[in-house]
Structures are given as C-alpha cells and as structure tokens.
Amino acid sequence: MNKNKNTLSFPDKSNSWDEVTDIVVIGSGFAGLTAAIEARNAGTSVIILEKMKAIGGNSIISDGGIAASETKLQKKFNINDSKDMMYADMLNAGDLINYPELVRVVVDNANDAFEWSQEYLGVEYLDRVDQFGGHCVPRCYTAKNISGATIIKKLKEKVEELGTSVRLQMYFKSFIQDSEGRVCGVIVRENYDYKNPDSGRDIYIKAEKGVILAAGGFSSDIEFRMAQDPRLTEKIDTTNKPFATAQALKEALRIGATPVQLSHVQLGPWASPDEKGYGHGPEFSEYILFQYGIIVDPVTGGRFINELADRKTLSDKILSVGHPCVGIADSKAVSESGWSIEKCLKKGVVKKFNTIKEFAVFYNVSYENLEESLNVFNKSFEEGRDKCFGKPIIDNAKPIMQTPFYGIRLWPKVHYTMGGIRINVLGQVIDLEGKVLEGLYAAGEITGGIHGASRLGSCAITECLVFGRIAGKNAAKKLS
Numbered sequence: 001m002n003k004n005k006n007t008l009s010f011p012d013k014s015n016s017w018d019e020v021t022d023i024v025v026i027g028s029g030f031a032g033l034t035a036a037i038e039a040r041n042a043g044t045s046v047i048i049l050e051k052m053k054a055i056g057g058n059s060i061i062s063d064g065g066i067a068a069s070e071t072k073l074q075k076k077f078n079i080n081d082s083k084d085m086m087y088a089d090m091l092n093a094g095d096l097i098n099y100p101e102l103v104r105v106v107v108d109n110a111n112d113a114f115e116w117s118q119e120y121l122g123v124e125y126l127d128r129v130d131q132f133g134g135h136c137v138p139r140c141y142t143a144k145n146i147s148g149a150t151i152i153k154k155l156k157e158k159v160e161e162l163g164t165s166v167r168l169q170m171y172f173k174s175f176i177q178d179s180e181g182r183v184c185g186v187i188v189r190e191n192y193d194y195k196n197p198d199s200g201r202d203i204y205i206k207a208e209k210g211v212i213l214a215a216g217g218f219s220s221d222i223e224f225r226m227a228q229d230p231r232l233t234e235k236i237d238t239t240n241k242p243f244a245t246a247q248a249l250k251e252a253l254r255i256g257a258t259p260v261q262l263s264h265v266q267l268g269p270w271a272s273p274d275e276k277g278y279g280h281g282p283e284f285s286e287y288i289l290f291q292y293g294i295i296v297d298p299v300t301g302g303r304f305i306n307e308l309a310d311r312k313t314l315s316d317k318i319l320s321v322g323h324p325c326v327g328i329a330d331s332k333a334v335s336e337s338g339w340s341i342e343k344c345l346k347k348g349v350v351k352k353f354n355t356i357k358e359f360a361v362f363y364n365v366s367y368e369n370l371e372e373s374l375n376v377f378n379k380s381f382e383e384g385r386d387k388c389f390g391k392p393i394i395d396n397a398k399p400i401m402q403t404p405f406y407g408i409r410l411w412p413k414v415h416y417t418m419g420g421i422r423i424n425v426l427g428q429v430i431d432l433e434g435k436v437l438e439g440l441y442a443a444g445e446i447t448g449g450i451h452g453a454s455r456l457g458s459c460a461i462t463e464c465l466v467f468g469r470i471a472g473k474n475a476a477k478k479l480s
Contacts, residue, residue: 017185018203021047023475024186025212026248028166029059030148030464031444031471032214033155038472040162044209048159049170051192051243056152057216058240058445059464061278063286064143064150065132066117066125066465067458068110073129073141081137083107090459093134093310094418094452097261102450105425106459106466113465114141121154128338131394132457133290134310140458146283151461169193172248173202175211175255175440183211183255183439194243210439210475213429214468215248217417217445219265224250225414228263231319238414239268239278249446252421256431257440260448262419266455267412269314273324274349274409281349285327285408286457287339290314292397293329294377295410297321301360301369303377306389312454315412324411326363328356328374332402341406353405363407374400416455420448426479427471441475443467 022044025036033055036046050057069086086107091098117123124144131138143150159165171192176185185207191200218224219239224246225232238244253259270290272281289295290307295318297304305317307327318325334341344350353359356374360367378399380386385393421442422430429440444464451459 016204017206019047020206020208021045022207022209023047023212024049024205024207025214026172026186027057027214027216027444028055029057029214029216029444030151030155030461031468032212033152033159034465034468035212035214035441035443035472035475036164037155037158037162038469039212039476040159040164042473042476044476046164047205048164048166049172049186049188050166050168051171051194053168055156055166055168056149058244059148060152061241062148062461063146063282064148064461065140065458066114066143066461067135067140067456068114068462069107069139071111071114071139071141073127074139077129077138079129079138081139085136086110086139089135090451090456093312093454093456095454096452098452099449101425102423105470106450106463109466110462113462113469116469117151117154117465121151121158123151123154130287131291132286133308133314134456148461169200171200172215172251174251176204177255181438183207183437186211207439209478210441212471212475213248213252213421213440213442213446214444214471215446216244217420218244218246218249219414219417220244221246225265225417228419229265232265232414236267236412236414237271237273237276239271240414249420252429252440252442252446255437257429257437258422258432260419260422261452262417262448264418264453265414266311266416266418267315267319268415269311269318269410269412271411271413271415272349272409273411275347279349280343280347281408283339284329284341284344284350284406285410288333288337288341289327289329289408291394292333292337293327293400294373295325295327296365296370296373298326298363298365299323301366301373303373303388306386306391308391310454311457318410318412324409326365327408327410328359328400328405330400330402330405332398333400334406336396336398344408349408351407353407354403356405359405359407363409416460417445418448418451418453418455420446422449423447423467426474427467428474428479441471443471
C-alpha cells in the first residue's frame, strides 16, 4: 500500500460523500471518453468530469490524425508496413528514451484501436494514407472533416448511448485517499468558471473502484512549462486552448506519482506566427509543404533541413535559425496532395504568387539564392534522392516549378507535452518507489514515457485510444 504523508483522507462513511460511483474519469478528450466507454461496457457506473463548458478539451481542436500499422487501408494501397517498423520510428523520434514496454503496447494495439473507432464508434476516415515527418512509410489516417471533433462526436454519442454523460464545469481539485493510501475519491469544484475561479462549491465524490486521470497536458501553463524549459516563455505561442494547465498533474505528483521526462515539450514546426493558436496554416505546411516543398531561411535563401524530419528536429532547427522561416510549394503539390488550402488562403496565412520572384520580394528573400535552392532540390527528382539533406522523394512528388506558388511563414509553437506521470502497461499510475499507486489510473497526454523526447506525428490519438481502453477495462476490474 502507498502511504503518503500528504494523504488527504476523508471519513469513509456513506453520509460523508456527496456522490458515490464506481469510477471517476477526469477529462473528456479522446483518452477520457474512451476509458469511460470501456468502463461502462464492463458494467460499472461512471462519472466523467470536465472543467470547461464544453467537452473535448484539446482533442476536439486536433486535426483528427491517427497512426497504425498493418491496416486494411495500407493493404488497399499496397503499403508494406509492420508493427516493428512503427515501433522503431517511435523510438527514433523519441531519441530512444521512450519506455519500450509502453511503446510496444501502443504499436501492438494501434490497429485494433483504429478499427474499434470505425466499427464500434462509427468514425469515418478519409480514403487515403499519408506519410508524415518521422514515419518511414505512409501509416497516418485522417478523420473526415480533418478534425478531432469528428471522433469526439462519436465518442460522446457512445457514452450517452451507454447511459452516462459528461458533467461540465467540474474542476478537479484534489484526490482523496483512504488510511492505506488508496485513491478512493476526489474533491471537485462544481459550477466552475475559469474566468471566475471562486465560483461554485466543492463536492466530494467517492470512487469505489478507481479514478482515471485523463486531464491532458500543460502546454498553456507558462509558469510550469518554463520551469521545465526556460525557452518557453510567453513569447512562444501555443496551439492549445488556454485551459491546458498542469493543475491535475501537480495534484498527482503531490500524492506520490512519479514524474517522467517533464522537460520534453514538443513544438509544432508547421505553425505560423501570422495567426494565433493552431490556426489553418498547418493544413498547408504539414500536409503539403513538408512533403512536396522546401523551407528556406529568408536571410540566406537556402535550405537547412530535411522537411520530412520529425517535429523536434524541425522545430529545434527553425528555432536555431533565430527568426521565422518561409516555406514554398507549387500548384502541382497542392493538386497531387489532394488537400484543400482554401481556408489557409482565405485567412491570409498562406499567400499565392504568380512567380518565384513575387514570392522572393514579398518575403524579402534573395531571388537568386532562392532560385538556386529550388534548382538544386529539383535535381533530386532526376537523381532519385535529395543529396543535400536526405529528404525522401515521396510518391507523386514533382519538381517545384508549376505556377502559381504558395508560401507561408513558419515559427514553432508549443504543441504537446511528452512528459507526465508514470504508468505501467496496465494503465496504473506508478509511485516514486516503483509501486502501483492504488486506485489511480491514467491515459493520454498527462502520462509520460511513451513518446520520449519527441512525439511522432499522428501517434497521440493512437495512444489515447489504446491506453484509454486499457485504463477503462482495468479500473473496472479494480486491479489495485
């Protein structure tokens, strides 16, 4: 048993609790809703808590991308892939500091989770498979409407079909532990309003079987993220909603959960300083530019990176340049990609140019140097490889020469926190002595160790569904 000197105990009497349930789930994103569904399917009663006025957290504003190997779609498009290849890619992106056993669980269960989302939830995906930075083959799938809301909507429908719902404006404050240290309940601020934190009242909810923590990351918590990485000041924007804070994480640490790799915070290299938050620019940069175009330093007009490198490599390199960089792709890239950039153009974050010279003048880039960079890159198609930076020449890619041309300014934004609390392969939270912190489970971005130094693109939803299912099933069994 985990006896912690900071244990917040509460009399275990039926009349001392405001509510009693089998399982409390904290958070209503991909991981939380998935965990709730599996817990309900196991026959338990579940209360889902969400601090905001709407469900979904950051999940609902994601692009809805999920990664999995050995899928039906890959077979349809004759793509050779394996779980071992995906495992190797995740470890390489994570600089080999991932917890191997957790990565193995994700990749081994990724296809099952992907199929579960389609066949059980009814989520529809686009009929295509993409290769994003850090993946050695195409294995990324995008939900219809290119939005995580497509998945959240189906999760919400299933939760309600199973007889429960998300309780909104319920701010998680503290865990309650019994005399032996087991997590047995929570204190929650009911009718919470983040603009007026003192609103509402505290209520006490008992969890007979366990609490599942799925409260997400801390990308918008400037003080906490600066404590991990001093570069991440208020001058670095985030793609997250403003309520992505560390409060739930800090409460888990208070009762003895092991912190894992908290200083590893991922920046999105596809973000633009010309719009706030996630914006629409990534619909061009991540889905088209990185695959088919090039990025240059506007001061030199030269390339400096493999545009299909993983997110950490790209972000670190752009930051090292010291100022926003610019990306260029042509109309052939847009048409071959199959993605629409209408919203990007309408918002003005992506610009359209009739000539390379117009592009160079607008972004204040040396026309001669830019033209030389394009000529060198275009020779890659004749030679079959990018000699300068080793960028893969993907299927359907062509030399950059078809008018009109499209450009975007790029500057990384805080996007994802790889670090969090330690869990085991059963989704149980582990304490500082390496033992199970009884009664507490976790899934999603609040956990650490799965992605190591850098998360591979499209693997977050995979992780949330895989470990959300695991945590929900095992909490219902009351493993600890």
